[in-house]
Amino acid sequence: MKRRTFLTAGSAALAGLAGCLDSSSSDSTEEPTDSGGAGTAKTTAQAELGGTLKVATYSALVDSPSSSPGKWLKQEFEKEYPQATLEWQTPENEVNYFIQRKAQGVSIDTDVYVGLNVDHLITIDDKIGGKQLFTPIADSLSNYGHVKDGLKFDPEQRAVPYDTGYISLVYNANEVDEPTSFDALTKPKFKSTLITENAQQAITGRAFLLWSIHQKGPDAYLDYWKQLMQNDTQILGSWDAAYTAYSNGERPIVVSYSTDQVYANRSGADMKKHQIGFLNGQGYANPEGMAKFADTDNPQLADAFLNFMLSKKAQSKIPTLNVQFPATDWAEPGKEFDKYAKAPDQPVTYSYDELKGNVEGWVEQWARQIATN
Template identity: 50%
Template sequence: MKRRDYLRTVGVGVTGVAAAGCLQVEDTGDGDATTSTTEAGTATQSETTTNTTSADTGPLRVATYDSFFGDDGTAGQWLKDAWEADHDTAVEFSAPSNGVNEFIERKRGGASIDADLFVGINTGELVRVDEALDGTALFDELAGEIDGSDAIKDDLRIDPRNRALPYDTGYISLVYDSTTVDNPETFEALASDEYEGTLLAQNAQSSDPGRAFLLWTIHEYGPENYLDYWERLVENDVRVLDDWRPSYDAFLNGERPMVVSYSTDQVYYNDEDQLPRHQVGFLNDQGYANPEAVARFADADNPDLAAEFVEFMLTDAAQRNIAVNNVQFPATTTAELPEEYAQYAYEPPEPVTFTYEELAGNVDAWTEAWARQVATN
């Protein structure tokens, strides 16, 4: 089930999740580590700015995560329809079950890549690619040949080698039920007795928001002290589920009044009776920026066509529609968003994130140390 359809369903009623006791790291088998929690109206295909016809025959093969494409109302389906309306080339999406790791293994084994672009890579995954392949190029440089890449927000750029270009970003925050709890406002308050047994989080090894929240705590407390902070959260009965979907289910069921989620939550939940139960909380006035990027495979069969498609993704019309359908924020400075965003989507006063250089050589060790500590409690 796609994320937007899922939210329509759970707005009516959700299936129960086991009641929380002590710390639990629960594997639901969901495997969906993609991001989007809300919904807004979608701009029409006629807003696209591309009016050229590609001479390439393709098809253009795009690997991504499964909720990015496939149904009406997804960013990938909008991109496919809009692109194919103005080009002779078809777009074929695929969703490898192991994400970018599948292409790491193919490259190691000398197997064919069978894709031109990868859509949905984040900073930590790019670090993993480079460390795993140790100089062997999985992706090649894009930025120098992409019109519109200069409009990408500087603080969202994830790749010092200009292979992966951001196309949207979300901000990790708390979402809380203000009829039950107050906004903790700080990391220290979140670990205090007042918030014992209130927080739902996600597994940093299997979930994008879970990993981003972990990195946020490392950014706040440093590599030397973040495990001490997590020990306090464990003692405060934090509940860790496998991914965003089961944790959000538990939140909607009222099992806990607070969940690690996204600051665009109210774009979907903004009715008068829903707003109090979907408040956005930025700890220490911060939110963790988690950009998603597109990269071209070094072995792409259609490298020029792939570059043209990336240019298309960075047009104002595409940026608007990607943001709306993923319920994230655009990566560029020029895209305009629907009115709902001005009222209900929040950017933190101080966005924080780790750069590629800061994560290189560290992110896997940090995550593994976190997993050992959480799993033993």
């Protein structure tokens, strides 16, 4: 189980077919969930589209030590498009690698990126301005209509959601009661119990910070965090470090993902040590998106791959391998996922427009007043 760090431009370490794709391709018609699409007639487009499709992503999507969808996605996509070869790329700096190349005017020899979030888009727009890294694509995908409206995060429709995680608390019920609200975490009962991650470095840390701002407001969140620190909250640099400390019993509460019990069930762990806590009945949604590079030399195959990622078959499989919630309304992840993956009653998140011009200032103030003290 491995999660990503956050990237910002300039930092090395921070966590289609023309028109609309034919509706008969890439699982636009529903397939039996037990067949995986076997026996579906290949369309002319599927038979003719070919070449090497270079898809960049974060390494855990391809080679996580627990489970990853990369191998399955390559196998199934190449099965649907027998003249195509999917080649995964996992640059060390993830999308930041491409932001830097575009800013420097260096060519990009990649077709698709998988693993974008709203922070990445803001960084892209702030750092490279009028230079186009990704091209609007949503309207060209026949399966886009199945994407849940609440997960769409790019007003320019460059990034198309393919899954989402909900940031929550994971707690050990053998040692601590469930903290039911943000305010509860500041009480003596929960002193020295919480581990969270650095909002400048980890996706989970930034999401938890934004969740607290959403709850307390931009004018009061720093006061809230001062109360958390007075209650001996621990901030670690990465999700890996935080979850490892939690797993080792150093503290009984950690900021993590609401799908934690899926992993726990697979390893036969004590489920009481993997309870999910949604503060104020909420969880912070962190949808992940995919996009087509503006300079791709294989645009039709790129569109076909993006549409495949939104197909019922892929959307039903990705959650079981990436252990995140599907982004579409027709996915059927199966009984294990339905039982152990927990979704909040009230998902909350910030939109692109709400974050642009604000998020960096919020994080910088937090870093200056909270993380460094």
